[in-house]
Amino acid sequence: MSTTPTPSRAERLGALPYTRRHTRLLVGSGTGWALDAMDVGLISFVIVVLADQWDLTTGERSWIVTVGFIGMAIGATVGGWLADRFGRRAVFATTLLVYGLATGASALVGGLAAFLVLRLVVGLGLGAELPVASTLVSELSPTRIRGRLVVALESFWALGWILAAVIGFYVVPRGDDGWRWGLALGLVPAVYALVVRFGLPESAAWLERRGRHEEAERVVRGFEESAGVDPPPTSTKGVPAAVAEPVPQAAPGLWSRGLRRRTLGIWLVWFGVNFSYYGAFLWIPSLLVARGHDVTTSFGYTLVITLAQLPGYALAAVLVEAWGRRSTLALFLLGSAVAAWFFGQSDSAASIIVAGSALSFCNLGAWGALYAITPEIYPTAVRGSGAGAAAGFGRLASIAAPLVVPVLLERGGGDVLVFTIFTAAFVVAAAAAFLLPETRGRALDT
Template structure:
């Protein structure tokens, strides 16, 4: 790091500041678009799966494989994409993953066999995994520290919006038209093409360039695109170090790996399980309006994410991470322990859980890109993503079995226990990163 270089940074002219703001808006827009597309792709298949099953004569095995194909792709794509992004740069992977979206979306128009749909959805899952492990690090490396949490959190709002939009589009097309299911699935192609074009010409991350010893390029891009002086000068604090996958489990960074992956797993596993089977779970407690309750869960989850995005750069990360998990544990414990609870109490507890859980779930998209250093930021985010998808898949798979064999109360107590584990882990390890530079946030776990 050279203090001479830092002092030589000229004051930005109004024109330069406007250019930087336009770039930040563009980058945020294409990242939001990518997460919206992720949610849309994951959600749209559920609206036509019965049609596909009939048309392609699915066996139970094929139906299970196709439903799981995107999840498998994310498991593969997130750690590999993160590793490649750390090795070869954010920019090329940012284009490759959207190219996979375009190809995969377009191929859905031509599917005639179950194996073809499985392969296509697998490829799109890989693209989603890459988007997680490259998009969030790229956003964190360009966003001003004072608003980094808010900008990254907006991508989670976009994911929920994409998922709900897919449901609305699929429902409208399947109930009011006779359009082929291939067209409904392939509708994601339009947005994928737009986003691919919009990403052309985006720059490489200055922090990544500096970490690779390409200091002149890094300085030039930092001066051109980074909005705040502190962020520009902080680029020069980057270490020129070669990152390896094994670094995630080294003495220096194992705490960051443990926190990001297990916090994420404990946050998403109960939510995915309960939200996926909201109607049947609520009906098991005597709530006949299970579907209405399920819609309420989704609506409040979205509201929880939006509120967290508004607050995250004002009140900080820890207060939005730790206390809500303890409250969610208490809510699930009440449901599990109070055998004769009135239906309205159960419903209020589920709705409150959905709101609070979605709020701290927003932090799962912020923390990984902050607590890992640049040389392993991608693979660290990717690894945490993969662990979280294992939890989401396990929760979705095991909840029906647990409800049938152990009962609703025991199942809710197991979910409460997992939530308590996440709360205790976060209480121990969750750092406060509000307003800090990435050099400061990454060093927090390294001592």
Template sequence: MYNASERLERLPFSRFHFTLLIIGGLGLAFEALDAGIIAFILPSLREQWGLTGLQAGWIASSTYVGFLVGALLSGMLGDRFGRKVVMMWALVLFCVATFINAFATNFHEFYILRMIAGVGMGAEGAIVAPYLAEFVSSRYRGRFTGALAGFFSFGFVMSALLGYFIVPMSDDGWRWIMVIASVPVVFLLWMRRALFESPRWLEEVGRYEEASRICTEIEAQVLRSSGKPLPEPVKMSLAAKAADSAVQGAWAKLATLVKPQYLQTTLVVWVFWITVMFCYYAFLVWIPSLLVARGFAVTKSFSFTILIYLAQIPGYYSAAYFNDKIGRKYTILAYMLVSCLSALGLAFASSDQEIILLSMLLSFGMNGVIAGQYTYTSEIYPTSIRATGMGTASALARIGAIASPTIVGAAYPVLGFGGVFAMMTGVLFVGGMGILLFGKNTHGVSLEGIQQ
């Protein structure tokens, strides 16, 4: 008798896995679209509602406040009630709040609705990677999860295109963007209705018959698409551990993350996520405004931002490839080095061409780091607390995302363009050293084997 992990590990990559990748990735693309668009609609809101600099900073951070709450709750609820149900309701919340946001009439309404939409976005982003990783063999889990995270890049590129073409069309261009960001999610919800619950999670909570039935259905789909007999499952010497009755409650699962056997892993992951997301959102939210402050026209700033966002795509997908070639840890470190050197170069850049090229290289490197980050965090914890671990890391990372727009806004008048990027270099260095000194290498190891 084989368990779910042994049955899923033997499956070749097939149309089933590709469908999972597309359906899961589209959710992340819409999340990135909604998060990225704030950089382009903020100038319109400031002019239309007469916002102060402080109010603009609050709006820039509002989504990330929601992210924090949503990511934390989705992780705990996903380990308690299942991955699929949490993911679906997170999308519903995001869709409804974003659509209503199109009709906001003042700063307070917009801020509150952005936070609510952020709860949905944070929950979606935190649950989808550990959920889908549980369907994938260790042979290509790194490429799969890295490619999944790569859909963020398409969302940010779309946000830049919408900001460039739609926002200038009228004073209410930002309202149309809110509608565009929300309506397609209805179609995605319809697509996701046929997804299975994770068999690994079902076995973890004792629903063995349901897990076996889903594995049988997945095997039948893979067999039909490949047309070849499936290899025999291999009995693993490192079997999945049974759930500890002491960590069945959501808050008890959260407490498990800081127990001695997980404390080092948890601290490394938390510091890593906070530092990376601080720099990531500081860069993405402020780059159009920083370019304008540097002397670029607004339209030229937006067009250059599109180029910078486009550099995310090769960053994500090259890192997804290296995830399974050299391992997550060393992929993260390589792209972190690229990011640090780029940010340091920006601190001393003097020409417009240098600024654009180094900004593109920083975008490339940062998103390569995130491709490794999502893969690493979604597999480093056991099934019983995997979603909680991912959700908590993602939630705490929003501290960096919340603080970074305000800190950059306050630091720029004092430090200048170069000083902001020197600060980013230092923050990235801290996160990279944590992974270098204390990170695990999970390359080629089954999800169950990583914890042994």
């Protein structure tokens, strides 16, 4: 007599409908994500003011950005490894605390050296947070809308960047200490770390991997109760009676035979997207000032361009489930390439806003699809490490881009050459996307 096997916890989570508990997970994680974006975006406005107050050279301004990305490269790689070892939620909360305190402290400094040290610490926290948060949401989402939820998580980046643009427009230019008040708002993540630590669930897949089966069962049952779904019958230990607990297997290497193709592909995509995104968007306010626009006008243009990120995320959230992660990622990367080329040719206010908005729309749609697919291509044992390593490698490009841009500008390359290089980087990233497996509708590999 055959019996229907009891589904695994991953299958039970994957089969659930969307519930208010998923909303709490998404908003709770997304708020941390938005605060991350606020910090990254705000520094581009602060640099413009500090360049005047501290009489900074172009190279010194570049290092303010670059040292933060050095921290982010280290933080992403180490943070992913720590998340596989100590849990997604604990590392997520710790990263918020680290960069929140460091950002708040940077509002008090009086010179470049101390500012650079604190930006390095900020980068460590920022870099570690993003791959960890996306992994947590991915592992707790229903299979049929998992990509959509991760793109929705990524869309909080646009909210944070818009908030940074608002602060940059209304607070940073107002008086000699405006930039200090702007950075002081960066203390908010340190407080929000408590919400993450005590308000969000841990990944059931990670708990199961660590042998903490009863805790994993409680997490799954919490989502089932929210959906009004009855859990399987339990044994005396409070876990499903008819399913054997999985035995943890040895963690595969990211460059092992089964993973090397996808690791190469995801690293190339992360590198190209980081190089073009941070090279362009961190320098847009300064480039506009260099074209003859005053600071207030330049900040206003940047705010309008930033608003285009939201519809980009919205379309990506639809396409990742309708077309698939890989095709959506490649489409938005090619759109970014076209928009970057046109932005380099723009000279009028209208063309700057149109091309910049198109770049913002396509680039952030690509980011959404990238964050959706990255944790899905790795098994649970190395999901945090794989996502973190890809993000860390990509941050090397974000280190290089702010240094390359001023060199090209000073040697007469101009905006046209700079944005042509960004166009090429987007094209290479789009090609690399086809090295990745399509993960739409597939259960996560545990």
